[in-house]
């Protein structure tokens with residue numbers, strides 16, 4: 001079985017995001033870059049499926065600047081077999097729909113049975129890429145999954161939605177997106193990190209894929225989040241007093257209860 | 258001009274509230290553009306419900322009846338909506354950034370060769386085009402975005418846009434639209450406990466963190482939540498400790514929520530947690546550590562032991578509810 005995992009490199013979730021000089025992109029000078037946390041679940045699940053089947057290949061694919069190689073190497077160190085990097089220095093911040101076009105082109109020749117994506121990238125918070133790739137490659141999609149079971153030529157997943165969990169099946173090949181709860185991603189071991197250095201990593205350009213940059217979603221400006229009004233400390237000598245004063249403030253002042 | 262469209266989301270035979278929020282948003286956009294609001298409804302046996310949308314700002318409903326539309330699958334819905342869009346050429350298409358809306362967006366946009374402004378918190382019209390505001394980096398920055406091409410598609414964050422009761426009525430027009438054979442099948446629906454309120458759509462959330470100390474202690478939050486009609490959330494620490502299910506996690510790698518009131522109990526306010534609830538309209542922090550970062554985000558801070566404060570607070574809330 002061939003399993004592809006698409007990996008986005010994103011700012012570490014601790015990062016303070018600063019707006020760049022152009023007012024419409026972020027200042028990337030001081031950022032620690034990591035693999036999108038949801039993509040780690042995809043790598044882990046792919047490795048588990050391969051291990052359970054006793055055969056197959058796990059290929060990780062990432063598009064973006066040169067630094068994206070680090071995220072791909074992390075996945076190789078976790079145990080993925082090889083990587084494909086679509087290198088483009090200006091790609092960070094691109095329309096996810098264009099990124100989907102790139103990934104569809106890059107993934108198709110790999111003949112995957114399953115393509116894993118994160119349910120969303122924690123930077124653009126879009127969650128567009130996976131279902132767009134599914135459409136470009138004419139594959140069914142199973143999104144936001146907390147359980148994946150691979151059977152004979154088919155896959156069954158658990159997808160929690162508002163107030164219920166849907167158990168869904170589709171035949172392979174299929175696109176699956178991951179949600180926290182699916183698994184506990186392993187850490188890269190030291191031998192894993194050593195081995196990763198020798199694993200194949202292929203580099204392609206947009207031209208190799210016959211694509212030219214096009215953005216149909218444009219950020220015109222970025223701004224800091226709206227300021228929250230200064231808070232109040234609830235006063236009171238006893239817990240009962242605190243409780244009463246809080247209830248009063250929420251009822252009479254904030255009018256939310 | 259075919260105006261502003263919304264896509265109706267329904268479940269278990271009912272139109273979902275998030276659809277009414279989209280209708281309210283669409284009404285405002287349509288008024289600014291000087292056009293109409295049309296709702297597209299793909300369903301099975303819900304024609305009677307369609308006309309009800311008129312009371313929430315919808316002028317017209319395009320209703321497509323079909324077995325294949327009884328429950329949502331991305332392939333079927335994307336194909337059917339894309340076909341209707343190609344026939345009627347709306348300028349704008351809005352739908353909720355619910356799990357369904359998020360699942361649909363990329364597939365639909367791919368078919369129409371456009372992009373999507375996902376999970377918007379505000380919409381404006383400038384020079385006859387949509388300008389959408391959407392949080393990025395889990396709310397650490399807000400982006401103003403524009404879309405090229407037609408239709409301009411935006412999905413709307415639940416709980417942000419007001420439901421507008423216009424009291425009108427909508428003309429329902431039946432349409433035929435082909436649906437492909439779905440390749441995804443729904444084998445089973447595992448229902449959550451009766452009456453459990455979805456976090457992303459709750460107007461009040463009571464949330465617990467590591468300070469709750471044990472799974473069974475969440476009982477006091479459940480009690481408070483049931484008095485307030487609230488949903489119960491959790492920090493990642495509480496989830497990772499196995500005290501709460503993953504679906505309860507609020508934060509950058511959990512749910513992004515926007516309730517009117519968020520009560521954080523025994524939560525320190527780590528950046529990844531704030532990312533998920535920082536846009537809540539009113540935040541209450543109950544934390545015994547005066548230096549916990551959650552206090553600096555809170556509208557109301559209670560520096561105290563949550564186990565001592567929450568039970569009497571629940572009693573106070575009961576009194577308020579009884580008087581209402």
Ligand SMILES: Cc1cc2nc3c(=O)[nH]c(=O)nc-3n(C[C@H](O)[C@H](O)[C@H](O)COP(=O)(O)OP(=O)(O)OC[C@H]3O[C@@H](n4cnc5c(N)ncnc54)[C@H](O)[C@@H]3O)c2cc1C
Pocket residue numbers: 013037465466467468469491492493494495506507508509510511512522523524525526527528529530533543544545546549561562563564
């Ligand atoms: C990649 C990544 C993603 C993450 N995603 C998320 C996410 O989505 N959501 C999330 O929540 N976290 C997330 N985290 C984890 C986050 O960094 C914090 O570790 C976590 O939010 C801390 O949870 P907590 O506030 O419950 O626990 P703590 O930080 O341990 O805080 C417990 C608080 O309880 C208070 N307390 C203790 N006892 C009492 C008492 N009796 N009465 C009152 N107060 C009391 C303490 O003063 C303390 O402030 C993520 C981390 C990483 C690295």
Ligand SMILES: Nc1ncnc2c1ncn2[C@@H]1O[C@H](COP(=O)(O)O)[C@@H](O)[C@H]1O
Pocket residue numbers: 005006007008009036038039061062063064096099103116117118119120121122124125126127128129130
């Ligand atoms: N530049 C990229 N390279 C590889 N995979 C990506 C890239 N951008 C997005 N993805 C994949 O698509 C998922 C969702 O991203 P997004 O639609 O941008 O939120 C991510 O979790 C990745 O699996």
